[in-house]
Amino acid sequence: MKLLEEKILAEGIAESDSILKVDSFINHQIDPALMKQLGEEIAAHFTGKGITRVATIESSGIAPALMTAAALGVPLVILKKQPSKILNQDLYQTVVTSYTKGVSYELTVSSHFMNENDHVLIVDDFLANGEAATGAIRLIRKSHATIAGMAVLIEKTFQPGREKLTEQGIDVFALARIAKLEPGMIQFVEENICQN
Amino acid sequence: MKLLEEKILAEGIAESDSILKVDSFINHQIDPALMKQLGEEIAAHFTGKGITRVATIESSGIAPALMTAAALGVPLVILKKQPSKILNQDLYQTVVTSYTKGVSYELTVSSHFMNENDHVLIVDDFLANGEAATGAIRLIRKSHATIAGMAVLIEKTFQPGREKLTEQGIDVFALARIAKLEPGMIQFVEENICQN
Numbered sequence: 208m209k210l211l212e213e214k215i216l217a218e219g220i221a222e223s224d225s226i227l228k229v230d231s232f233i234n235h236q237i238d239p240a241l242m243k244q245l246g247e248e249i250a251a252h253f254t255g256k257g258i259t260r261v262a263t264i265e266s267s268g269i270a271p272a273l274m275t276a277a278a279l280g281v282p283l284v285i286l287k288k289q290p291s292k293i294l295n296q297d298l299y300q301t302v303v304t305s306y307t308k309g310v311s312y313e314l315t316v317s318s319h320f321m322n323e324n325d326h327v328l329i330v331d332d333f334l335a336n337g338e339a340a341t342g343a344i345r346l347i348r349k350s351h352a353t354i355a356g357m358a359v360l361i362e363k364t365f366q367p368g369r370e371k372l373t374e375q376g377i378d379v380f381a382l383a384r385i386a387k388l389e390p391g392m393i394q395f396v397e398e399n400i401c402q403n
Numbered sequence: 404m405k406l407l408e409e410k411i412l413a414e415g416i417a418e419s420d421s422i423l424k425v426d427s428f429i430n431h432q433i434d435p436a437l438m439k440q441l442g443e444e445i446a447a448h449f450t451g452k453g454i455t456r457v458a459t460i461e462s463s464g465i466a467p468a469l470m471t472a473a474a475l476g477v478p479l480v481i482l483k484k485q486p487s488k489i490l491n492q493d494l495y496q497t498v499v500t501s502y503t504k505g506v507s508y509e510l511t512v513s514s515h516f517m518n519e520n521d522h523v524l525i526v527d528d529f530l531a532n533g534e535a536a537t538g539a540i541r542l543i544r545k546s547h548a549t550i551a552g553m554a555v556l557i558e559k560t561f562q563p564g565r566e567k568l569t570e571q572g573i574d575v576f577a578l579a580r581i582a583k584l585e586p587g588m589i590q591f592v593e594e595n596i597c598q599n
Contacts, residue, residue: 236480236516239473260432266462270469270479277435283466284432320432 211245211360211383212395214238221388225335225363233332233360237270245382246274249330249358252380253279258355259325260284262347264314264339271360272330279328284320286343288312299349303342307335314342316350325352334359334381337368344375356380363388364396407441407556407579408591410434417584421531421559429528429556433466441578442470445526445554448576449475454551455521456480458543460510460535467556468526475524480516482539484508495545499538503531510538512546521548530555530577533564540571552576559584560592 220228232238249271262284263272269285276283297318304311321327327347334340340357347354357372362381365388369379384396416424428434445467458480459468465481472479493514500507517523525539536553543550553568558577561584565575580592 230513231515234481235483235513236478237469237472238478239469240476242469243473266465266481269462269465273433273435273438273466273469276433277439280436282432283435285430285462287431317426317431319427 209382210241210248214241215361215383215393219393221390221393223390224388225366227361227363227385227388227393229361233270234267242270242274243277245271245360246276247278248382249275249328249380250278253328253356253358256328256355257326258328260321260352261328261330262286262316262321262343263330264288264343267333268331271332271358275328275330275358282320284316284327286346287315289315299346301342301346301349303339305336305338307338314346316346318350321347321350321352323351325350326355327352328355329357330359331357332360334362334368334372334379335366337366337371340368341371341375344372344377358382361385405579406437406444410437411557411579411589415589417586417589419586420584421562423557423559423581423584423589425557429466430463438466438470439473441556442467442472443474444578445471445524445576446474449524449552449554452524452551453522454524456517456548457524457526458482458512458517458539459526460484460539463529464527467528467554471524471526471554478516480512480523482542483511485511495542497538497542497545499535501534503534510542512542514546517543517546517548519547521546522551523548524551525553526555527553528556530558530564530568530575531562533562533567536564537567537571540568540573554578557581 218231261276264286300315303314356378358380360382362384372379386396387394414427457472460482496511499510523543552574554576556578558580560580568575582592583590
């Protein structure tokens with residue numbers, strides 16, 4: 208059993224067949240020591256891949272992304288949800304529509320912090336429908352940077368996020384993979400792990 | 404010259420007599436190694452004060468607050484800007500009005516993550532008019548927790564934030580104190596520093 212899976216079993220709350228509350232250590236309250244370990248685990252998976260920057264969408268991905276960037280020794284770029292007030296040629300923008308939440312927002316990044324020389328690792332807390340993730344990928348590609356992969360703390364494998372990303376050639380890495388949720392029950396994807 | 408002041412002189416941009424852009428290492432792009440050092444500096448100032456939790460307002464304070472919480476070895480609680488959809492007796496709420504931005508928002512915290520046994524250090528990126536900070540203080544006091552202090556990366560001393568907080572008995576600690584801004588010019592508060 209992996210570190211994050213143990214924590215989810217101990218403190219996560221399955222509220223329905225789609226909602227997992229991890230408020231006590233990821234979303235509302237953050238356990239910094241755990242987050243540092245998770246960032247190091249993500250960094251270890253992507254080490255040697257030539258990553259120049261980590262990117263995340265504000266704001267729930269900031270903590271794991273910061274710890275990953277710290278472990279990789281590269282800057283973190285926060286893709287901003289606010290629209291630019293002034294049309295600015297230094298700014299890339301894309302519209303992200305969340306069908307689950309019924310809202311649209313503009314995602315922006317400055318060309319000063321992302322360009323054709325970058326190889327970018329995207330980090331977020333959850334991967335579910337992949338709406339935010341595909342928006343981030345579109346935005347990063349607008350800046351002419353390449354994408355090293357997408358790392359998330361928790362993947363809901365019963366939603367189509369991973370499929371959308373792998374179809375685009377994105378390497379998806381999740382620290383905890385949820386197979387099924389029911390009120391009071393959390394089931395992980397079983398994986399064969401070979402250890403020495 | 405302190406670490407953060409050197410970075411501000413090297414990369415900060417004074418856009419007007421009130422706006423300092425620090426997009427390249429604090430707000431849009433984050434330098435994780437620098438942020439870790441700044442978090443450790445804040446933690447060192449408040450060490451031994453019995454802090455049980457660090458709090459910040461989403462989202463620009465998350466990075467320095469996370470690094471401070473990591474250095475202090477305590478959890479980080481993110482005070483959420485979203486209103487609660489369901490009236491919930493487990494949730495404390497307060498309305499914060501930003502006169503500078505012309506907006507109001509609800510700040511919320513769950514009683515699960517802040518209570519009468521807590522002694523809380525608030526961490527944010529900027530202290531200017533102190534509107535968000537006084538909202539955070541009000542909210543934390545609603546939870547019956549006590550406040551150990553307010554730490555910020557950058558203080559604009561020509562705006563009334565510090566005065567508002569010290570009037571309420573709050574210990575304010577700033578890593579860089581800006582005395583004056585003009586387009587192209589950044590002046591820090593001169594302090595007598597005794598070093599061995």
